[in-house]
Amino acid sequence: MVPEPSARAYSTRFGPEALVDKKPGPSEESRAIAVQARTLELYQGLGLTEEVVAGGYRIETVHIREGEQEIARIDLKSAGTGRSPFPFALAYPQDAHERLLIQKLEDAGVKVEWGVSLADFTQDETGVTVELEHDGKRTSVTAAFLCGCDGGHSQVRHALGIPFVGDTYAQVFYVADAILATQFSTDIYANIGSAGIALAMPKSELSELSMDDVRPSAEAALGVRVEHTNWFATYRIHHRVADKFRVGRCFLVGDAGHLHSPAGGQGMNTGIGDAFNLAWKLAMVYKGASDESILSTYEAERRPFALTLVATTDRVFRFIAGSDWLTRFLRIWVAPWILRLVAATGLGQSAAFNTVSQLRIQYRTSPFSQGKAGRVVGGDRLPWVHEGDLDNFAKLGSGWQLHVYGTPEPDLADEAESLGLELVQFPFSAAAAQAGLAQDAAYLVRPDGYVSWVSAAQNEEELRGFVDRLSLRFSPDAT
Numbered sequence: 125m126v127p128e129p130s131a132r133a134y135s136t137r138f139g140p141e142a143l144v145d146k147k148p149g150p151s152e153e154s155r156a157i158a159v160q161a162r163t164l165e166l167y168q169g170l171g172l173t174e175e176v177v178a179g180g181y182r183i184e185t186v187h188i189r190e191g192e193q194e195i196a197r198i199d200l201k202s203a204g205t206g207r208s209p210f211p212f213a214l215a216y217p218q219d220a221h222e223r224l225l226i227q228k229l230e231d232a233g234v235k236v237e238w239g240v241s242l243a244d245f246t247q248d249e250t251g252v253t254v255e256l257e258h259d260g261k262r263t264s265v266t267a268a269f270l271c272g273c274d275g276g277h278s279q280v281r282h283a284l285g286i287p288f289v290g291d292t293y294a295q296v297f298y299v300a301d302a303i304l305a306t307q308f309s310t311d312i313y314a315n316i317g318s319a320g321i322a323l324a325m326p327k328s329e330l331s332e333l334s335m336d337d338v339r340p341s342a343e344a345a346l347g348v349r350v351e352h353t354n355w356f357a358t359y360r361i362h363h364r365v366a367d368k369f370r371v372g373r374c375f376l377v378g379d380a381g382h383l384h385s386p387a388g389g390q391g392m393n394t395g396i397g398d399a400f401n402l403a404w405k406l407a408m409v410y411k412g413a414s415d416e417s418i419l420s421t422y423e424a425e426r427r428p429f430a431l432t433l434v435a436t437t438d439r440v441f442r443f444i445a446g447s448d449w450l451t452r453f454l455r456i457w458v459a460p461w462i463l464r465l466v467a468a469t470g471l472g473q474s475a476a477f478n479t480v481s482q483l484r485i486q487y488r489t490s491p492f493s494q495g496k497a498g499r500v501v502g503g504d505r506l507p508w509v510h511e512g513d514l515d516n517f518a519k520l521g522s523g524w525q526l527h528v529y530g531t532p533e534p535d536l537a538d539e540a541e542s543l544g545l546e547l548v549q550f551p552f553s554a555a556a557a558q559a560g561l562a563q564d565a566a567y568l569v570r571p572d573g574y575v576s577w578v579s580a581a582q583n584e585e586e587l588r589g590f591v592d593r594l595s596l597r598f599s600p601d602a603t
């Protein structure tokens with residue numbers, strides 16, 4: 125929940141910025157293992173990346189198996205080189221990831237209230253009044269906004285009456301954390317044979333349980349021998365997107381708004397992207413640096429991506445899990461040849477990296493996006509420029525910046541200063557040109573690293589008009 129901008133006195137135990145979870149404590153299941161490059165880039169501005177990368181394993185190779193044979197080995201080491209400071213997929217289990225974020229929140233003075241459920245809520249034009257339940261007792265809290273990050277069964281979504289459009293696959297899936305008798309590997313092992321799909325990813329931490337029923341087929345499919353199983357669970361997979369991500373002062377974030385197959389390692393990463401997108405906008409509204417109209421861009425930017433993601437993962441899922449004759453024929457006879465070709469030539473790997481890593485996400489149709497210079501259009505992710513000592517991402521923080529790759533005009537510099545906007549100048553270089561940036565153009569960069577406004581001519585009046593239209597006010601602590 126997000127506090128009301130006006131400081132009101134609350135007599136309850138839970139403050140208006142309460143962060144509550146009905147579980148008794150942090151998760152102990154690994155669930156999301158793959159952390160994508162775009163998530164690491166978002167974390168860079170918060171100073172989180174180093175610890176996340178140090179806590180995980182870089183996934184360097186994917187071993188594709190068919191039956192009990194390895195048919196292709198895809199090298200991931202160079203797929204993203206030059207595109208991101210993090211040109212790899214990282215294996216970092218969700219339980220460890222959550223513990224790190226909880227610790228960082230505590231360091232920043234924010235405590236998660238465990239064992240506290242959202243029981244009910246009502247909203248009007250000024251705020252949301254929430255009923256919280258803890259130890260059988262109810263407490264009422266009023267806040268300016270409510271963020272439902274409450275998973276696939278989201279009570280916030282149900283209470284708002286938002287349809288969760290899509291379906292549930294018929295197949296039952298299992299997931300297990302296990303200690304292998306075979307040597308520990310930081311690679312991914314995938315089997316897309318005729319009997320079903322299996323995937324193994326590296327993880328170093330443990331909990332407990334057993335999986336005797338599926339052990340023989342999993343061992344054969346993945347070419348491993350399980351010594352001990354720490355956690356085992358069965359689950360069904362849905363492909364659904366909420367009709368709306370916002371009603372009034374209430375928002376849906378993460379699985380509450382979209383669900384899809386875990387293949388591709390996208391769910392948690394997309395939820396983190398949602399949270400990042402909404403958080404700096406709420407912060408600006410809360411700090412009086414923008415009016416509430418910017419909050420409408422959350423759904424405008426994130427829901428189209430969720431729709432695309434769910435449609436894509438659905439197509440991939442139907443291909444790898446489908447049992448009709450055509451799908452089986454393509455999977456068993458055609459896919460291995462394509463995968464061998466990819467492994468031998470590297471063909472299509474960098475396009476695949478751009479998609480899976482979420483670097484390709486853009487907000488070009490957002491009301492927040494305007495202009496074009498070079499190949500960069502308002503709404504694009506700021507391209508990474510790296511050459512010698514120059515690294516434009518290393519300069520990004522958690523606020524707005526105006527970038528010029530070349531020479532800023534004095535009028536633009538004056539306008540930036542009067543707006544309280546940080547102007548960052550970079551030399552125009554071959555790397556900047558290769559990344560698609562235009563010499564001497566101006567790029568307004570949002571707190572989440574997307575380019576908002578672009579001007580090839582450094583038109584300072586246009587910048588002022590854009591900022592006024594969106595009622596933005598810049599200050600170092602506005603986000």
Ligand SMILES: Cc1cc2nc3c(=O)[nH]c(=O)nc-3n(C[C@H](O)[C@H](O)[C@H](O)COP(=O)(O)OP(=O)(O)OC[C@H]3O[C@@H](n4cnc5c(N)ncnc54)[C@H](O)[C@@H]3O)c2cc1C
Nearest residue numbers: 146156157158241242274275378379386389390391392393
């Ligand atoms: C086997 C498996 C593998 C996966 N692998 C990947 C991967 O590699 N990469 C990836 O990106 N994603 C992956 N995912 C998906 C990822 O785990 C989810 O997308 C992610 O956990 C969603 O996070 P969330 O916070 O939105 O929801 P959840 O993780 O479901 O969290 C919701 C929280 O809300 C709390 N809550 C619910 N109702 C209430 C209430 N009324 N009051 C208070 N609290 C409440 C719950 O206790 C819970 O803690 C995987 C999922 C599975 C199952």
